Structures are given as C-alpha cells and as structure tokens.
Amino acid sequence: MTQRAYAPYSGVQVGAAGVCADGRQVAGCNIENASYGLTQCAECALVADLVSNGGGRLVAVAVVAGDGEPIAPCGRCRQVLYEFGGADLLVDTPPGPVTLATLLPWAFGPEDVELRRSPQGGTQ
Structure with missing residues (x-):
C-alpha cells in the first residue's frame, strides 16, 4: 500500500492495513496536500475504505513506512481508529x-x- 501513497512534500510514504471483526481486510495510504493541514494519513484512508465498503469494527491494524517497518499512528489517527x-x-x-x-x-x-x-439537544 505504501507504493500508492501520494507524498510529494515529505517524501514519507505510509500505508495501513486492517482486519475487521468479520474477517474483511481494509487498507489505505497517506495523501499529502500543498496545504499541509489537509493531508490525509494512511489510517484515515483505511477508515474511509472501511466505511465506504459497509462499515464494521476493526480488530487489528498495521501501519508501515515506505521501508516496510511498522510506525505508530499519530495522535489524530489514534482517535480516529478508536472510533x-x-x-x-x-x-x-x-x-x-x-x-x-x-x-x-x-x-x-x-x-x-x-x-x-443534553435532553434539549446538543451536549452539556
């Protein structure tokens, strides 16, 4: 999956693969943007793949850099994966x-x- 990454700015290609509770596999790669804040991490692309293909619950995830070595998800992605x-x-x-x-x-x-x-709508 890392070879599909679009990383012209950092040069760091990242891929992510996951297994769902029902056995399906999902994957994603990072997609950078000239406006750096709009860059999509591989884990977020993985979740988009999951949701686009029927949803479900993730049970395992691996994130790797272009060299194939595992890397830990960033804080934002940890929160997305938690969901x-x-x-x-x-x-x-x-x-x-x-x-x-x-x-x-x-x-x-x-x-x-x-x-x-809140019972009135919104949150407390």
Missing part, C-alpha cells in the same frame, strides 16, 4: 503489537458523547 476499533484494537508498533488503550489512554469516544448529551 472504529475501540480500546481493544490491536495496533502493530515498532516494539510489537499493543492495544489501542495503551497508545491512547483515557480515550474519548462515542459513549462519552452519549453520556454528555
């Missing part, structure tokens, strides 16, 4: 697989939004 995999999602990292809870302690997720929803 679709939860605390028990296995993430491959340079020292080995860990749960997302290890990488993102005290995560904020859908259940937190529901707990704080």
